[in-house]
Amino acid sequence: MKRALVCGAGGFIGGHLVKKLKREGYWVRGVDSKPHEFAPTQADAFRLLDLRDPQNCRTALTLSDGGSFDEVYQLAADMGGMGFISVSECEVLHNNALINIHMTHAAAEAGVARYFFSSSVCIYRDMQPDEPPVTEDDAIPANPDNEYGWEKLYAERVAMAYGRRHPMHVRIARFENCYGPEGTWTGGREKAPAALCRKVAEAEDHGTIEVWGEGTAIRVFTYVDDLVDGIFALMHSDLGDPVNLGREDRATVADLVRTVIEASGKRMTIKYVPGPVGVQARNFSKARIASLGWKPKVSLEEGIARTYSWIQAQVKVAQDSASRT
Structure with missing residues (x-):
């Protein structure tokens, strides 16, 4: 039985x-600074550890039989949607750099065979809506739109350097927007799909919701089950360079809003207001991940319907709880 460590398993x-790896027959240890907020972990073991501390990284990697993990998946990060990363530059740079430096170093020292790092398309520059897709190699010369992207780019270089100097196969995926059930949906760190699902779920039929920007920003939204399938395929591939991971089809924020409203069955008025939006557009080549035979299975409409249903249930629980106090 292969053994895997998932850092950020509480996210x-x-x-x-973790669920994907268990379905594949792994023994899994999950590590995070907090337990999962919405679902009990399916990991065989779960440890609460702050991975900014190098000793905690070594503890996370230590097995009772003295062996090493076959695979480490490094997803731990201080992050959130634009509402968070636009005002938390110091926290993002400080906390994530410490996590990634210490965990990469500890994994290499522990003799880990395969190491996955979750990067982000935030490492790319702002784009125009009509620009052709850029490849992974177009990330350099670099000009990320925010500090979260700059730190991710640096952490990629750290992981690749250790992969060159140690017998550790490094795999890097640059995630596009990911959404689905069991994710943060309130509190300021939620991303656009979850925030919009919450706003619509909380609103009355024929009500009004506020949306940051003008609805013209272009993104790719990938359902979480498809994303973790892509992570697993990449980890077991021969692709040593960074890989863009996300759907091919793009959608504007206005498209996303309409999809959420349709899933709700409500009639809503949309009011666009000033707020942090991020880049104008994203359009990246998926040729590398497609070369592995990976294809997303869940459409935006189906994925949003699942996500909205889950968030609607969370909103109802919160409203019922508030009414009792």
């Missing part, structure tokens, strides 16, 4: 990745 994607 949205990490929690789903």
Whole structure:
């Protein structure tokens, strides 16, 4: 039985990745500074550890039989949607750099065979809506739109350097927007799909919701089950260079809003207001991940319907709880 360590297992994607690895027959240890907020972990073991501390990284990697993990998936990060990363530059740079430096170093020293790092398309520059897709190699010369992207780019270089100097196969995926059930949906760190699902779920039929920007920003939204399938395929591939991971089809924020409203069955008025939006557009080549035979299976409409249903249930629980106090 292969053994895997999932760092960030208390988070949205990490929690789903644990489930994927268990379905594949792995023994899994999950590590995070907090337990999963919405679902009990399916990991065989779960440890609460702050991975900014190098000793905690070594503890996370230590097995009772003195052996080493076959695979480490490093998804731990201080992050959130634009509402968070636009005002938390110092926290993002400080906390994530410490996590990634210490965990990469500890994994290499521990003799880990395969190491996955979750990067982000935030490492790319702002784009115009009509620009052709850029490849992974177009990330350099670099000009990320925010500090989260700059730190991710640096952490990629750290991981690749250790991969060159140690017998550790490094795999890097640059995630596009990921969404689905069991993710943060309120509190300021939620991303656009979850925030919009919450706003619509909280609103009355024929009500009004506020949306940051003008609805013209272009993104790719990938359902979490498809994303973790891509992570697993990449980890077991021969692709040593960074890989863009996300759907091919793009959508504007206005498209996303309409899809959420359709899933709700409500009639809503949309009011666009000033707020942090990020880049104008994203359009990246998926040729590398497609070369592995990976194809997303869940459409935006189907994925949003699943996500909205889950968030609607969370909103109802919160409203019922508030009414009792």
